[in-house]
Amino acid sequence: MDTPLPPAPRHRFKWKWFVAIAVGVMAVAFALRLEAAAPKVPASSIVLSTVERGMLVRQVRGPGKLIPEQIRWVPSIVPGRVERRLVVPGARVKSNTTLIELSNPELELELLEAQSDLASARASLVDLRTRLAARNLAQEAVVASSQALLHNAARSAESANRLEPEGLISRLEAATARALAADLDAQLEIERRRLLIFSGATPDELSVQQIQVRRLERVVEAHKARIASLRITAGMDGVLQDLSVEEGQWVQPGATVARIIEPEHLKALVRIPQIQANEVAVGQPAIIDTRNATIHGQVARIDPAVQDGVVNVEIALKGKMPQGIRPDLSVDAIVEVERLADVLQVDLPSAGRSHGKAALFRLEDEGMALRTQVVFGRASIRKIEVVDGLEEGDIVILSDMAQWASYDRLRLR
Numbered sequence: 001m002d003t004p005l006p007p008a009p010r011h012r013f014k015w016k017w018f019v020a021i022a023v024g025v026m027a028v029a030f031a032l033r034l035e036a037a038a039p040k041v042p043a044s045s046i047v048l049s050t051v052e053r054g055m056l057v058r059q060v061r062g063p064g065k066l067i068p069e070q071i072r073w074v075p076s077i078v079p080g081r082v083e084r085r086l087v088v089p090g091a092r093v094k095s096n097t098t099l100i101e102l103s104n105p106e107l108e109l110e111l112l113e114a115q116s117d118l119a120s121a122r123a124s125l126v127d128l129r130t131r132l133a134a135r136n137l138a139q140e141a142v143v144a145s146s147q148a149l150l151h152n153a154a155r156s157a158e159s160a161n162r163l164e165p166e167g168l169i170s171r172l173e174a175a176t177a178r179a180l181a182a183d184l185d186a187q188l189e190i191e192r193r194r195l196l197i198f199s200g201a202t203p204d205e206l207s208v209q210q211i212q213v214r215r216l217e218r219v220v221e222a223h224k225a226r227i228a229s230l231r232i233t234a235g236m237d238g239v240l241q242d243l244s245v246e247e248g249q250w251v252q253p254g255a256t257v258a259r260i261i262e263p264e265h266l267k268a269l270v271r272i273p274q275i276q277a278n279e280v281a282v283g284q285p286a287i288i289d290t291r292n293a294t295i296h297g298q299v300a301r302i303d304p305a306v307q308d309g310v311v312n313v314e315i316a317l318k319g320k321m322p323q324g325i326r327p328d329l330s331v332d333a334i335v336e337v338e339r340l341a342d343v344l345q346v347d348l349p350s351a352g353r354s355h356g357k358a359a360l361f362r363l364e365d366e367g368m369a370l371r372t373q374v375v376f377g378r379a380s381i382r383k384i385e386v387v388d389g390l391e392e393g394d395i396v397i398l399s400d401m402a403q404w405a406s407y408d409r410l411r412l413r
Contacts, residue, residue, distance in 0.1 A: 038368065038409040046399040046412070048363070049347035051390045056343040058380040059334050060280060062313065064270030066290075066329045068261035072236045076251045077229035080104040089243050093234040099243065099258050102230040102251060111223040118216040125209045132202045139195045146188040153181035238262045241327065261327055268297060268315040270333040277302070277311035279337040286315045289332040293322035299335060334381065343377075344386045349398040354379035361410055363395040369410040372396075 080102030087099050160174035234240070242259040245251055268288050272280055280302060288295040296318045303312040315333055351358040356376055361369035374396075377385030390396065404410055 038411045039404065039407055040411045040413045041369075041404070043367075043412045046397050046401075048395055049349075049398050051344060051346045051386060051392055051394040051396065053342060053344050053392045056340040056345050056378070056380060056383055056385060057336060058279075058338040058340065058378060059336050060272055060276040061332060061334050061381050062270040062272040062276075062310070063330070063332055064268055064313075066266045066288075066325065066327055066331060067269050068263065068327050069265040069267050070236075070238075070262045072234075072238070072260040073256050074099065074232060074235060074258040074260060076102070076232060076253055076255050076257050078102070078104060078107060078226045079253050080107075080230055080251055082245050082247050082249045082251060085243060085245070085247055087240050087243070089240050091240050093238065093240050093260065095234055095236050097234045098231050099234055099240065100232040100245065102232065104230060107223065107227050107230070111220070111227060114216065114220045114223050118213065118220050121209070121213045121216050125206070125213055128209050129206060132198075132205060136195070136198050136202060139191070139198050143188065143191045143195050146184065146191045150181065150184040150188050153177070153184045157181040232257060234258070234260050236260055236262075263327060264321075266321070266325065266327060267300065267317060268295075268331055268333055270313050270315060270331070271310040272313050272335070274306050274309050274311055277313070280311075280313055280335055281337075284335055284337060286333055286335045288315065288317065289334070290322065290325065290329060291331075292324060295319065295322065295325075297333075338378075340378065340385070344390070344392060345383045346386055346390065346396060347398055348379060348382055348384045349396070350400040352376055352379065352384045354384070359405075360390075361397040361401060361404075362390065363397075363412070367412045369397060369412060371408045 081104070082100055083103045084101045085099070086101065087093060087097065093099070157174075157177040157180070160169055160177040163169045164171060164174040238260045239262075240258060241261045243257065245257045251257060268286075280299060282299050282302060284299045286297045286299060288297050297315040298318065299313060300316040301314040303314075305311075313333075313335070315335075349358065349360060351360070353376065355378070358374055358376065359371050360374050362372040363369050372389055374389035375387040377387045379385070401410075
């Protein structure tokens with residue numbers, strides 16, 4: 001019985017070639033199908049950027065305005081009716097320049113009453129000084145009279161003491177003379193002490209009335225000052241920016257009637273978003289854009305409070321001010337918060353966020369763009385740090401590609 005022979009080896013070799021060719025054809029067909037499935041995007045409608053390595057200057061931006069470093073709000077000290085406006089807004093004024101003249105007849109009446117009270121107090125002081133001087137003189141006369149009586153009584157007692165031993169006067173008369181002298185001596189001491197009391201009390205009694213006179217003098221001066229306040233002055237050298245009252249208007253005390261500024265000394269007050277304001281610090285450099293020129297500055301103060309999601313930052317201006325700079329001018333401020341050396345970076349894409357992730361289309365050969373997951377680091381106004389997903393020299397699409405979110409490849413045309 002014959003045994004069948006195995007197939008020749010060359011037939012097996014041909015089969016492998018057929019399989020390889022078939023797989024290659026399928027791969028090419030699949031690639032062509034993928035390429036055909038990639039949508040075409042006009043190159044003119046997108047923005048491209050190249051990944052670079054170098055210094056990254058991190059900045060934050062905020063809008064704001066220029067404000068004077070020194071502002072004086074001029075209030076009305078007394079109530080009154082506006083009689084005249086002597087200066088118009090925009091005029092340069094001195095500290096003693098009269099801005100407004102007020103009138104108030106009641107203040108004149110109050111001054112007359114205070115002056116009358118002062119005159120009465122001064123008259124009372126003169127009368128008191130006269131009465132006290134007369135009282136002291138009367139007491140001095142009493143002391144002198146008592147002293148004279150004591151001298152006479154002392155001589156009588158001395159004579160009685162000489163005559164009594166000789167029997168020329170009785171013992172009773174001698175004792176009476178000595179007793180009278182002792183009584184007058186005691187009375188003289190009392191009158192002297194009374195004179196001392198009157199003399200010592202005189203300055204105190206005069207001081208009370210003098211205090212009253214001085215008080216009324218201050219009241220009169222205060223009324224005169226109130227009348228002088230009817231002429232409202234600037235209080236500082238500068239420019240009158242606002243005059244908020246009209247002639248005939250009644251002004252209450254404490255009401256603000258004008259505002260004086262120094263236009264030569266300005267600063268920028270800018271609003272930085274709350275999230276970015278955490279990185280702003282005093283002393284950081286800044287650039288103020290006035291639309292017509294730029295001014296260098298430095299962060300001077302940061303408001304500790306947050307208002308409507310923003311933080312107010314004051315920037316001190318440096319150098320000579322450009323022409324046309326004036327208070328309340330709208331500006332944009334760019335604050336430099338950090339400098340990072342040797343950082344992989346790219347222009348900020350529309351989907352780029354600080355310390356976030358985003359899918360960007362990276363350009364490949366033959367006009368194809370491949371979706372790539374990118375991890376970002378710290379961001380600036382125009383640049384953002386690339387942590388992972390891209391390499392130096394890669395070209396990526398920065399434009400918003402949300403309409404192509406379902407595609408992994410795009411063809412540029």
